[in-house]
Amino acid sequence: MSRVLVVGGGQSAEHEVSLASAAGVASALRRTGFAVEELTIAPDGCWHSAGRALGATAALSMRGALEAIERAEVVFPAVHGPLGEDGALAALCALAAVPVVGSALRAGAIGMDKWATKLVAEAVGIRTARGRLVGRADIGDVEFEAPVVVKPVAAGSSYGVSLVTDGEHLQDALRLAARFDDRILLEEVVRGREIDVAVLREAGGIRWAAPPLEIHTGSAAGPALFDTAAKYDGSARFTTPADITRHDRALVTAAALRMFDALGCAGVARVDFFLTDAGPVLNEVNTMPGMTERSQVPRMFAAAGVGYEELAGRLVRAALAAREHPRG
Template sequence: MKGGAGGMRRIVVIGGGANAEHDVSLATAAAVAKALCSGGFDVDELTIGRDGTWWRGTDALGTKAIPSLAAALDVIERADVVFPAVHGPSGEDGTLAALCALAHKPMVGSDLRAGALGMDKWATKLVAEDAGIRTAPGRLVTAAEIKDIEFETDAVVKPASAGSSFGVALARDASQLREALRRAARFDERILIEDVVVGREIDVAVLREADGRRWAAPPLEIHADGLFDTRAKYDGSARFSVPADIDGADRAALTEAALRMFDALGCAGVARIDFFLTGRGPVLNEVNTMPGMTAESQVPRMFAAAGLSYEQLVAHLVDAATVPGQPHNPGP
């Protein structure tokens, strides 16, 4: 990937987003922008407000979605690469990949298809099971069905499409199930009711390099007390160990399943594939195609354990950027 007119390569980092993970995405985008700056890139920062209007730095680009988007497109036009650091719906779900595809602009990360499949926990489950990767048994219900749903057994209830554990709860009886379903319905009309998986929580990060080669960093274990919920994610109480203390066979099984899932969805850039490690091997929990990426987040810590610094990681991601939806064609 060459820079514009002999100068530094210009990267537009997009953060924020019109969803519940807005603040988490601001943190990721700020960290990515900082690492790119210190890596010698010319960085422009765009932010999508909670109301869907676009900002450049601290300047509102308009008071309405369409004119502010039009102004943001001028900024995107001048970039060599877009780095969409927006988690969750209307971002990570392929929406920003679609914008870059329509604009013929190289971007970091997964295309529309992989983003949309990865954002949808039910679709992810179907793809995983077909690829021979186990997931928690579960059923999909809609918000309209809530009043008719019977409690069967302890279950984890979660919106089909959300993140940062928003709307995720453990239900141990009928009233908890009803309450959990109502909460999940605030985030998505489609809700998953899953069996509770007993196992260690292990994440695997996969990176696709500019030459198309994919590799997994050493797995990370999350030590959370119960569900890895929103509070544990951001109050610093969860402890991670990297590399996870697991034996060679488990590591091989996790890595193999992560790479298979990355390929089955057609991911690009970096994806974090989250598992439970059970007595019977890995069970896939979910796939994040735009995982949290502050310097303290799981993904940078896993790559640091592989000898790749945060600055190097974001530079590799920029080098591997392609116009989404077009066949990947590494240069000579």
């Protein structure tokens, strides 16, 4: 059976989330017979094996990490956010000529950049929220009509994201976002149901979408932002499959597949929409989404009859098959 190196952790704010994804994936692969080795990237960038640092610095620890990568037949980088999901680990594996689960450098980098993703979406006819890009050095001069959503351009798990309902709190929201990135996105608030679609590219190259999932946040008083707290405190509810019409399902599925192809994704990606009366509006794309058994993507594929262990195995087999036809 194939030797798989699962990498977790990372240097982004999603470090703990990535640890959970990596642990779940490693366990699932072992249960199905894969030979699994695990490495963790600490917040300071040092690589660790079995709790032991592979070097005194990030650079020195890379030697041991590269030895582990060389031993592997495929690498599963369950690292979310910058210096992981953004294509950094995919690029490292490409340089080492070892297959990697998920998207290559180009798709990871563009998908991580919310502003670039908006430009791609609009180029292929997918609506996005009206927005504005702001640099960290310019946040003191920003004026924007509320309500508005403020978010870092490159961050995940809604870290640094705020819903601003009055101008008085705009600067606080901008400063919070600037803690996670030097580029900040301000977007108009889109009123619609939050619908996620997971897309998988199989070993044969065919890609397909699982039944959509709906996210429920807030209460009887009204909807709430699906922020970091809601994602991990258990307050959010999910409906899988989403209770939407056949027409709406066709619309979000087609848009998700179009984004997957436009970005050049591989492996699995989660494409998030707001479903409005006028159709779907793209929120963002995750090229290495949360991969615990209870995360949104495994929930969607479970609804399609593909269990967690089978999903992890399919991702590994797809990466191995892609060796003959690498994607840039």
